[in-house]
Amino acid sequence: MKVSRKNALLAAATVNDPRWAAVVAHDARADGTFFYSVRTTGVYCRPSCTARAARPENVTFHPTAADAERAGFRPCRRCTPNQASLAEQHAAMVTAACRTIERAETAPTLEQLAKQAGLSPFHFHRVFKSVTGVTPKQYASAHRAGRLRSELGRSGSVTEAIFEAGYNASSRFYESSSHLLGMTPSSYRAGGIDSDIRFAIGECSLGAILVAQSDRGVCAILFGDDPDELARDLQDRFPRANLIGGDPAYEQLVATVVGFVEAPALGLDLPLDVRGTAFQQRVWQALREIPAGSTASYAEVARRIGSPTAARAVAGACAANMLAVAIPCHRVVRNDGGLSGYRWGVQRKRALLEREAQA
Numbered sequence: 001m002k003v004s005r006k007n008a009l010l011a012a013a014t015v016n017d018p019r020w021a022a023v024v025a026h027d028a029r030a031d032g033t034f035f036y037s038v039r040t041t042g043v044y045c046r047p048s049c050t051a052r053a054a055r056p057e058n059v060t061f062h063p064t065a066a067d068a069e070r071a072g073f074r075p076c077r078r079c080t081p082n083q084a085s086l087a088e089q090h091a092a093m094v095t096a097a098c099r100t101i102e103r104a105e106t107a108p109t110l111e112q113l114a115k116q117a118g119l120s121p122f123h124f125h126r127v128f129k130s131v132t133g134v135t136p137k138q139y140a141s142a143h144r145a146g147r148l149r150s151e152l153g154r155s156g157s158v159t160e161a162i163f164e165a166g167y168n169a170s171s172r173f174y175e176s177s178s179h180l181l182g183m184t185p186s187s188y189r190a191g192g193i194d195s196d197i198r199f200a201i202g203e204c205s206l207g208a209i210l211v212a213q214s215d216r217g218v219c220a221i222l223f224g225d226d227p228d229e230l231a232r233d234l235q236d237r238f239p240r241a242n243l244i245g246g247d248p249a250y251e252q253l254v255a256t257v258v259g260f261v262e263a264p265a266l267g268l269d270l271p272l273d274v275r276g277t278a279f280q281q282r283v284w285q286a287l288r289e290i291p292a293g294s295t296a297s298y299a300e301v302a303r304r305i306g307s308p309t310a311a312r313a314v315a316g317a318c319a320a321n322m323l324a325v326a327i328p329c330h331r332v333v334r335n336d337g338g339l340s341g342y343r344w345g346v347q348r349k350r351a352l353l354e355r356e357a358q359a
C-alpha cells in the first residue's frame with residue numbers, strides 16, 4: 001500500500017513535468033535539452049529514444065548526460081545519449097554560455113564560462129568557436145555593442161550609458177562608437193513614403209551589418225565594410241520608404257539577428273518580409289531548404305524549383321537577395337563546387353561556409 005502510494009506520487013510528478021510529453025512523443029527537437037533515466041533498467045536515454053516507453057514512476061529527468069551518469073545510470077545502447085548528441089550538447093552549452101554573457105554586467109572570463117560548461121578553458125574555447133564562428137570575447141563585445149546603443153537611448157549621459165553597457169574604459173567606446181551607432185532619423189528620409197522601415201547598423205564577425213524591419217518583418221540583412229554605404233544601399237533598395245534609424249526599441253532585434261549570423265544553426269525565429277517577383281520567391285524558398293553545412297549548385301536549385309533551364313535566372317535571384325544568411329544564398333556554388341560570386345563578397349561567403357561546415 002505504502003509502495004503503491006509512493007509510486008503514484010512519483011508517477012504524477014513525472015507526468016506533470018512538461019518533459020514527459022517529449023519522452024512520450026519521442027520528440028527529437030527536445031534532444032540535447034534534457035535526458036531521462038529509468039530506475040528499473042539503470043539506463044538513461046535521449047527524449048527521442050524509441051526504446052519501449054518506461055513507466056513514469058521509474059523515470060528521472062537530468063539536464064545533461066553527465067548528470068545522468070553521475071547519478072549512476074549508463075547510456076542506452078539504442079540512442080547512445082552520450083555520443084550521438086554531442087553536437088546538440090555543444091549547441092545547448094554554447095547557447096547557455098551566450099545567455100550568461102548577455103546577462104553579465106561585466107563580460108565573464110573564459111575560465112568562468114568554461115567552468116559553467118564543465119569543460120577545460122581550452123576545450124570550451126574551441127567548442128564555442130566551432131559552433132558560433134567567433135570567440136567568447138568577440139561575442140561579448142558584439143553583444144555589448146547592442147546594449148550600448150539601447151542604453152544610450154535611455155540614459156542621461158554618454159558616460160553613464162558606457163558603464164551600464166559594461167565597458168570598463170570610456171576610451172574603448174570612443175574608439176569604436178562610429179561603427180556601433182545607428183543613423184539619425186532625419187538623415188535618411190527618401191522622397192515618397194510607402195512605409196516605415198526601422199534599421200540599425202552593428203558589427204559582427206563579418207564586418208558591419210545592417211538589419212532593417214518593416215511592420216511585416218525583417219526586410220533586409222546587409223553586410224559591408226562601411227556603415228554609411230550600408231545605409232545608402234538600404235535607401236536604394238527601398239527608395240520610397242521612410243527609413244528610421246537609431247530607434248532604441250529596435251536594438252534587441254538587431255542583437256538577435258547578429259546572434260543568428262554568428263551561429264546560423266541556432267535558427268532565426270523572426271518573421272521575414274520577403275519582397276520579390278514570384279520567380280525570385282520560389283528561388284529564395286528553395287535556398288531556405290538547403291540545410292546549414294551543405295551547398296547546392298545554381299543548376300540544382302533550378303531543377304528543384306522545376307525550371308531546369310533557369311540556372312542563370314537563379315543566379316540573378318541570388319544576387320537580388322536582401323536577407324543575407326536568413327535566405328542562405330551563400331550556400332549556392334558553381335557546378336564544380338567553386339565559390340562563384342556573393343553579393344556581399346566572396347570572403348564573407350567563404351567564412352560563412354567554413355563556419356557551417358565546422359558546426
Ligand SMILES: [Zn+2]
Pocket residue numbers: 044045046049050051076077078079080
Ligand atoms: Zn535510449
